[in-house]
Amino acid sequence: MEAKGLTYLFVGLSFALYIGIAFWSRAKSTNDFYVAGKGVHPVANGMATAADWMSAASFISMAGLIAFLGRDGSVYLMGWTGGYVLLALLLAPYLRKFGQYTVPDFIGTRYYSNAARLVAVICLIFVSFTYVAGQMRGVGIVFSRFLEVDIDVGVVIGMVIVFFYAVMGGMKGITYTQVAQYCVMIFAYLVPAIFISILITGNPIPQLGFGDTLVNSPTYLLDKLDQVTTDLGFNAYTENTKSNIDIFCITAALMFGTAGLPHVIVRFFTVPKVSDARKSAGYALVFIALLYTTAPAVAAFARINFIDSIQDVNYSVAPNWFKNWENVGLIAWRDKNKDGKIQYSAGNALEGVRPVYSDTRGDSGERVLDNKPNSTNSNEVYIDRDIMVLANPEIAKLPGWVIALVAAGGLAAALSTAAGLLLVISSSISHDLLKKTFMPKITEREELLYARIAAGFAILIAGLFGIYPPAFVAQVVAFAFGLAASTIFPALLMGIFSKRLNKEGAIAGMLSGLIFTASYIVYFKFLYTSLNNSENWFLGISPEGIGFLGMLVNFFIALTVSYFTAKPPEEINLMVENIRRP
Amino acid sequence: MKNRNSNQEYWRANLKIVSVLLLVWFVVSFGFGILWSETLDQIQIGGFKLGFWFAQQGSIYVFVILIFIYVFLMNRLDKKYFESNDRD
Numbered sequence: 173m174e175a176k177g178l179t180y181l182f183v184g185l186s187f188a189l190y191i192g193i194a195f196w197s198r199a200k201s202t203n204d205f206y207v208a209g210k211g212v213h214p215v216a217n218g219m220a221t222a223a224d225w226m227s228a229a230s231f232i233s234m235a236g237l238i239a240f241l242g243r244d245g246s247v248y249l250m251g252w253t254g255g256y257v258l259l260a261l262l263l264a265p266y267l268r269k270f271g272q273y274t275v276p277d278f279i280g281t282r283y284y285s286n287a288a289r290l291v292a293v294i295c296l297i298f299v300s301f302t303y304v305a306g307q308m309r310g311v312g313i314v315f316s317r318f319l320e321v322d323i324d325v326g327v328v329i330g331m332v333i334v335f336f337y338a339v340m341g342g343m344k345g346i347t348y349t350q351v352a353q354y355c356v357m358i359f360a361y362l363v364p365a366i367f368i369s370i371l372i373t374g375n376p377i378p379q380l381g382f383g384d385t386l387v388n389s390p391t392y393l394l395d396k397l398d399q400v401t402t403d404l405g406f407n408a409y410t411e412n413t414k415s416n417i418d419i420f421c422i423t424a425a426l427m428f429g430t431a432g433l434p435h436v437i438v439r440f441f442t443v444p445k446v447s448d449a450r451k452s453a454g455y456a457l458v459f460i461a462l463l464y465t466t467a468p469a470v471a472a473f474a475r476i477n478f479i480d481s482i483q484d485v486n487y488s489v490a491p492n493w494f495k496n497w498e499n500v501g502l503i504a505w506r507d508k509n510k511d512g513k514i515q516y517s518a519g520n521a522l523e524g525v526r527p528v529y530s531d532t533r534g535d536s537g538e539r540v541l542d543n544k545p546n547s548t549n550s551n552e553v554y555i556d557r558d559i560m561v562l563a564n565p566e567i568a569k570l571p572g573w574v575i576a577l578v579a580a581g582g583l584a585a586a587l588s589t590a591a592g593l594l595l596v597i598s599s600s601i602s603h604d605l606l607k608k609t610f611m612p613k614i615t616e617r618e619e620l621l622y623a624r625i626a627a628g629f630a631i632l633i634a635g636l637f638g639i640y641p642p643a644f645v646a647q648v649v650a651f652a653f654g655l656a657a658s659t660i661f662p663a664l665l666m667g668i669f670s671k672r673l674n675k676e677g678a679i680a681g682m683l684s685g686l687i688f689t690a691s692y693i694v695y696f697k698f699l700y701t702s703l704n705n706s707e708n709w710f711l712g713i714s715p716e717g718i719g720f721l722g723m724l725v726n727f728f729i730a731l732t733v734s735y736f737t738a739k740p741p742e743e744i745n746l747m748v749e750n751i752r753r754p
Numbered sequence: 755m756k757n758r759n760s761n762q763e764y765w766r767a768n769l770k771i772v773s774v775l776l777l778v779w780f781v782v783s784f785g786f787g788i789l790w791s792e793t794l795d796q797i798q799i800g801g802f803k804l805g806f807w808f809a810q811q812g813s814i815y816v817f818v819i820l821i822f823i824y825v826f827l828m829n830r831l832d833k834k835y836f837e838s839n840d841r842d
Binding site: 245 | 761764765768772775776779783784787788789791792795799800801802803806807809810811813814815817818820821822824825828829832836
């Protein structure tokens with residue numbers, strides 16, 4: 173009860189802070205609305221970029237995912253940070269020099285073509301909406317577990333908050349709320365991580381505790397984890413299970429995809445100078461690395477804590493968090509051997525993907541399931557990986573205020589990313605579709621009004637995704653990165669580094685990257701899901717990694733087509749020379 | 755014309771910096787973290803196998819350092835080619 177009161181307090185205070193900031197930084201012009209008046213300090217922009225980038229997936233899901241994947245989870249750690257090196261060295265300074273408002277704007281101008289602009293807008297909207305759907309689900313999970321309100325109510329509250337500061341403040345409002353959200357988020361992530369690191373290893377720095385020995389034992393944490401996981405029939409925690417080529421391609425697709433995500437790129441349009449854009453990418457990665465180097469430590473702590481606290485424990489005395497998450501529907505227990513104790517090991521406990529609960533309670537008081545038990549293994553526990561970070565403080569028996577803090581942090585992560593995405597969607601509609609393509613005569617005031625209307629509509633659609641989550645959310649994440657890597661990133665890169673690339677090449681490249689990547693993902697993820705295994709994959713590359721090949725296809729087609737068609741006009745030559753100068 | 759030449763020189767110097775840094779970026783993440791990580795695992799530092807450490811910690815630290823080296827080198831380059839020109 174105490175934790176719940178504190179959660180209301182923390183979440184309420186953080187929301188009040190965001191609204192206050194939004195009111196203070198209202199947007200007065202399109203320049204304010206799209207790029208925060210280009211007056212954001214590089215450190216502030218670094219924080220805002222970090223908050224923009226680190227979504228509900230990074231904050232809530234990633235450590236849980238790594239906890240269960242072990243070493244295979246490294247693809248996310250390297251993939252989602254290494255992209256910033258590409259962004260800093262290859263894109264950010266030049267796009268800042270270009271100085272326009274959106275990513276399609278650069279593509280449309282550099283390739284002197286509204287068709288190229290349109291292809292970019294379509295890719296952008298697809299990538300961004302994919303992403304938003306995940307954020308709203310994150311908001312729903314946090315609200316339903318910690319504030320015990322309906323998921324729908326939670327989503328609506330989230331929508332109202334985002335609506336308030338995104339529509340009113342535009343990029344300016346979003347930037348300064350993101351700075352606040354970063355602080356809330358990182359504090360909420362580090363505090364429990366430090367506590368748990370001290371509890372398990374005695375070392376207050378999680379990054380070091382991760383490689384340290386257990387308290388009162390000469391055994392290293394990772395060695396213990398390898399032993400426990402193999403004893404239970406899993407792969408050893410620090411061993412790879414995927415093939416090297418697949419790990420390589422997934423990491424590459426995530427890196428190039430990260431560098432091609434429009435909502436991250438536009439953050440670098442908001443700083444005053446080219447040199448600030450470079451610096452700001454560095455700060456952004458520092459702020460991101462703070463969470464990303466902590467996450468694998470949290471993952472290892474969580475895995476070992478989770479196993480320790482439930483293995484062979486009688487359900488009647490099982491910890492409260494286990495029953496709370498069971499009530500939310502993200503944990504299930506089926507007493508296969510009828511001994512009243514929880515046994516956790518490798519394999520799916522149940523037939524079917526998700527547990528289906530009936531309304532009755534079993535002999536030990538557990539929620540009875542309609543699923544058939546999976547008889548090929550003795551695992552009795554279903555657990556949704558998304559809950560690990562949220563449940564971790566409870567599993568480690570940390571005080572109520574830490575749990576409340578994590579709830580506020582999860583909301584900050586989800587809301588800051590949602591706002592950033594909604595802004596790029598609305599600005600690509602009002603600026604690229606209306607002002608630059610279909611209604612060039614509108615005044616700046618009208619464009620600002622349309623931007624606000626578009627933001628409002630985008631929020632409504634995102635909210636609908638949260639209330640009626642499409643079943644395919646998990647599958648489409650591969651889509652977002654694959655498409656960003658195979659369409660937007662190559663178009664931007666070649667636009668800067670090649671003067672020869674013309675409009676025909678760029679459009680052909682984007683379309684071929686798009687079609688190649690999308691059809692591979694649709695084939696394995698939607699049409700023939702039973703064939704989705706390494707035997708059938710092209711060169712052993714999974715749909716998650718195919719964006720990397722899509723990018724190579726794009727480069728090849730774009731350069732070949734350009735070679736056989738007319739050179740770009742002289743003013744494009746001058747434009748490229750201009751963006752190459754700081 | 756002189757201006758145009760110095761622009762090209764600046765761009766070439768820029769490309770050199772970017773390629774060297776990206777080579778390091780590739781070797782540390784794709785090399786140490788993936789392709790040669792199992793060989794590096796033979797070396798143990800504290801509780802970490804080295805390949806595992808690069809994949810889950812080390813590569814991220816190197817990424818941060820690379821960007822700041824880039825910032826430093828580019829600021830120096832900008833100064834050499836542009837700020838001194840302004841004063842002439």
